[in-house]
Amino acid sequence: MTHPTTPTTIRHRIIGVTMLMAFILYLDRICMGEIVKSVSFNHDLKLTDEQIGHVLGSFFFMYALFQVPAGWASDRFGARPMLTIYIVLWSLFTAMTGFVTGFAGLLVARLLCGVAEAGAYPTSMALIRKWIPLTGRARASGMVALGGRIGGTLAPFLTIWMIVTMGNWRTSLWIDAAVGLVIAAIFWKMVRSNPHxxxxxxxxxxxxxxxxxxxxxxxxxxxxxALWSFTKSRSLWCNSAAQMLQNIGWGFLVTWLPTYLVKERGVGEIEGGKMLTYVLAFGMLGQIAGGYYCDWATRRFGLRWGRLLPMTSSMFVCAAAYMCCPFVESTWTLVACCAVVSFCTDLANPALWAFMGDVGGRATAAAGGWGNMWGNFGASAGALLIPWLMKIGGGDGKTLVFFTLAGAFVLAGLIVLPMDATKKLIADEPADLNPAST
Structure with missing residues (x-):
């Protein structure tokens, strides 16, 4: 029996089940990067690279567009009911993707998946703000994002393994959808919108x-x-621009890197899936390290610089890693450079998330959706940008791609500098009653 003076640990269980939600979120999202290069998919649908780019980019566009409405719905009606609905919907749309027979059907299915997944991370930010004390929010944010990275890391290998084992890309989507529905039931059972x-x-x-x-x-x-406050906030605009530029750089890893490894480096499908798994696995380490890094920096340097240092330092390292990519001959060295990008991108993410809880108040999910919206516009643009850069660059197209990605990270590292997490967006936000660490 728990002693009356000993705090229960339900907050840790909330973070754990939210990690599970993020796991299936990324599994359903990243699987398409592997599916579109599989033999069975290309035999069935016969899409051009431009059409594939539109499919991959359309998801991020709709995901971005519905961030704020989905985030507000969670601020208005509660995280528990809304996120359960979101998980059920994107699982059903994932299953629907497995039934399409052409470009138009695939495009619609991915658009709907993007709409349904839009509220996942903004709602998670609101849950973290309500369940976790101030100085533990970066670590909690890192753990939830870690769940996504685990799903994203396993997605390439699991997707290709299911396709090769079962002989069809459609079955892999139906299995992912079934797992999502189970996780929705677990989330509803375990989570409450407020600790009370x-x-x-x-x-x-x-x-x-x-x-x-x-x-x-x-x-x-x-x-x-709140939206008017968002448009007047220099800090939020800087955060949003940084997320957009960061996602242009990071999005390459989950959209075009699998295809690049197969077509440009001559890697087999299964081997390419393993390589991408290794790249994304370093992101898992980055999420954990980034949470501790940000919480330590916040205690050491205060709220403003404690949030800024992990962001700007990580993004400059990402830029340096991408600058090396055009000059390496070994495929494994290229994979190592991409792993550095993966690690350092995720090293910055807990600070980006914690910032939303710092400034958002009762509108944290809507504020998180605002920033995430611009971030995913960047991912959508990046998915369309890569084939265009390859085309106009001709023989030097690959160099142009990697230099552009590096430039995006340099700009992201500079543009966060005016951010100030001490300036609230919602004037009537109640103060944190206890800033103690978890």
């Missing part, structure tokens, strides 16, 4: 978390006021 609503949280944990019980939800009228 959870029957297993004791008073000591509530005091540790330090969130006020009577915090009201964000109404539709208040959303308009």
């Amino acid at each position: 609503e959870h029957p297993q949280v004791n008073a000591a944990e509530l005091e540790l978390i330090g969130r006020p019980q009577g915090e009201k939800s964000l109404s539709g009228r208040e959303l308009l006021s």
